[in-house]
Amino acid sequence: MKSINMKVNPLYSDVDLSIVFQFEFEQFGNKIGEAFVSTYSTAGHPVQIRKGKHGSFTKTDKTAVIDQFEVVGGVEKNCMKKLKHFLGVIGISNVHSGYTLRSRFGE
Structure with a gap:
């Protein structure tokens, strides 16, 4: 998994007011795949996470939808693991x- 590099390019979509991440996966200097992930604020109530002397801070739940994921070379699981780790961070x-x-290549 350490031999796979991942580049992340954030894009803003005016159409559906979301942030779209383009992920590019490389292994040994060669592009082996890419993915597109849209992120949205989840409808519902924001969750209060901290109250300080300068006010309250809130956190809104967010959801990601993987719109496209295409990888070659049999490393799909490792690339997906990296992608989900980034989203968790x-x-x-x-x-x-x-x-x-x-x-x-049908792998």
């Missing part, structure tokens, strides 16, 4: 798949 644990896993 930015506070998104609710991830849905809106894609069909495809491999260019």
Whole structure:
């Protein structure tokens, strides 16, 4: 898994007011795949996470939808693990798949 590098390019979508992340996966300097993930604020009540002397801070639940995921070379699971780890780091644990896993060489 350490031999796989992941680049993240955030994009803003005016159409549905979401942030879309483009992920590019590389192994040994060669591009092996990419993914597109849309993120949305989950409807509902914001959760209060901290009250300080300068006011309250709130956190809104966020959801991610994997719109496209295409990787070659049999490393799909490792790439998906890296992608989900990144989403977890930015506070998104609710991830849905809106894609069909495809491999260019039928692996």
